Amino acid sequence: MGDCSFSHIWRLLLATLDLKEYARRGAEARVSELTQELAAIYRAFPGLRRGGASTAAASGTVRNRKPMTAAQKKEVSRRMKKYWAERRKANSK
Secondary structure (H helix, E strand, O other): OOOOOHHHHHHHHHHHHHHHHHHHHHHHHHHHHHHHHHHHHHHHOHHHOOOOOOHHHHHOOOOOOOOOOHHHHHHHHHHHHHHHHHHHHHHHO
């Protein structure tokens, strides 16, 4: 097996285990930092939590908008087509 002795291999194995332990400790520390950072963000912006209230719901305002009729949708479509046609025409000049 060449000049690799058992003790040399054992030292390399221990060094690898030490590195993994250091990496694990570093990862744990970073997770702790991120957890603290998230807590601060959630305190500043409570609406960001999953399932939390949106900004409109949190402020108490609710928009009651009536659904558009087919005729209203068609009119909006016509206006938007005209608008975009004019934009394309202006950009092509």
